[in-house]
Amino acid sequence: MLRNSMKTEFANRSDNERFARSVAAAFVIDLDPTVDELTEIKTAVSEAVTNAIIHGYEDREGVVSVEGKLYEDSVEFTVSDSGVGIPDIDRAREPLFTGKPETERSGMGFTIMEAFMDSVEVESAVGKGTKVRMVKKISR
Amino acid sequence: MELIFYGKYRALVARLNGELDHHIADSVREEIDRELERTGAVNVAFDFRHVTFMDSSGIGVVMGRYRKVTALGGRVAVFGASEAVKRIMRMSGLERFTVIADKLEDCFEEVAADA
Ligand SMILES: Nc1ncnc2c1ncn2[C@@H]1O[C@H](COP(=O)(O)OP(=O)(O)OP(=O)(O)O)[C@@H](O)[C@H]1O
Ligand SMILES: [Mg+2]
Numbered sequence: 001m002l003r004n005s006m007k008t009e010f011a012n013r014s015d016n017e018r019f020a021r022s023v024a025a026a027f028v029i030d031l032d033p034t035v036d037e038l039t040e041i042k043t044a045v046s047e048a049v050t051n052a053i054i055h056g057y058e059d060r061e062g063v064v065s066v067e068g069k070l071y072e073d074s075v076e077f078t079v080s081d082s083g084v085g086i087p088d089i090d091r092a093r094e095p096l097f098t099g100k101p102e103t104e105r106s107g108m109g110f111t112i113m114e115a116f117m118d119s120v121e122v123e124s125a126v127g128k129g130t131k132v133r134m135v136k137k138i139s140r
Numbered sequence: 141m142e143l144i145f146y147g148k149y150r151a152l153v154a155r156l157n158g159e160l161d162h163h164i165a166d167s168v169r170e171e172i173d174r175e176l177e178r179t180g181a182v183n184v185a186f187d188f189r190h191v192t193f194m195d196s197s198g199i200g201v202v203m204g205r206y207r208k209v210t211a212l213g214g215r216v217a218v219f220g221a222s223e224a225v226k227r228i229m230r231m232s233g234l235e236r237f238t239v240i241a242d243k244l245e246d247c248f249e250e251v252a253a254d255a
Contacts, residue, residue: 014163021193039193039224046195050162104169104204108196108232115231 004030004070012057012064012081020049020066020079027068028075031138040116041075041136047109048079048132055099056083056130074118074137082129089122141168143175150214151183151248152176159193165201172205182214185247189220198225199232206237215239217247 008023010016024045025038033041045066052064062083069076086092092099093114098107113120117134124130142155154172158164172184184205191198206216217239221229229240241247 017161017163018159036224042193043195043224043228046161050195050197054162104165104200106196106199106203106232108199108228111231112196112228
């Protein structure tokens with residue numbers, strides 16, 4: 001059963017990565033997560049939001065949205081951008097794969113999201129944008 | 141961030157603070173690289189004791205410094221990281237390139253003798 005829901009939209013500025021993490025942490029607090037669960041959620045949301053900002057929009061201006069849904073024993077976050085999209089999602093999700101090898105990206109973002117959340121679904125269309133939906137069970 | 145140079149051992153200790161994410165990573169990277177050039181240091185030790193959050197952007201910073209200093213014959217070490225941060229480091233295979241230690245003394249014994 002849905003307990004709560006929220007949606008927040010913000011400009012693709014890197015200082016909003018911290019804002020998005022704080023929002024995600026505050027939203028889930030009602031389920032009384034452990035410190036570890038909270039860190040995992042903040043990290044996964046940070047990865048998805050950072051990807052939207054760096055890869056989705058690159059140097060263009062754009063809006064990133066974070067939607068949250070709180071259930072009795074789980075939380076779901078959807079991070080969306082209207083940026084360039086991902087041409088090959090399977091490849092993008094491989095550990096150590098980065099589309100920006102010329103920069104210091106480690107290619108670990110998706111791997112970290114997968115390790116820290118119970119499920120990660122990626123929907124993307126080139127030229128349209130990307131949506132990353134992540135669910136985590138909260139043990140209570 | 142505070143950067144401390146140990147000339148005798150050509151080592152730079154980078155005392156990081158707070159949350160190491162993409163927003164902070166660029167300036168951390170630039171400051172360290174500038175100081176490496178200025179001092180001629182070839183070894184880098186990252187002090188993670190006061191880091192409260194890190195994501196993959198932090199991995200990029202450490203790996204990037206590794207690439208830079210190994211070309212000069214130097215080493216990279218990380219110490220004092222929380223369990224959460226260490227988990228991300230292990231996941232990324234960072235321990236294959238760097239020394240991951242609890243204390244500075246365990247990273248570069250030489251540096252510790254002076255610290
Ligand atoms: N929102 C997005 N829009 C466009 N491309 C994306 C998006 N998210 C991910 N990608 C693509 O998927 C690749 C892998 O993402 P991942 O987060 O795993 O690694 P990274 O961002 O390159 O490096 P790291 O996260 O370790 O800094 C990216 O390099 C990029 O090419
Ligand atoms: Mg990423």
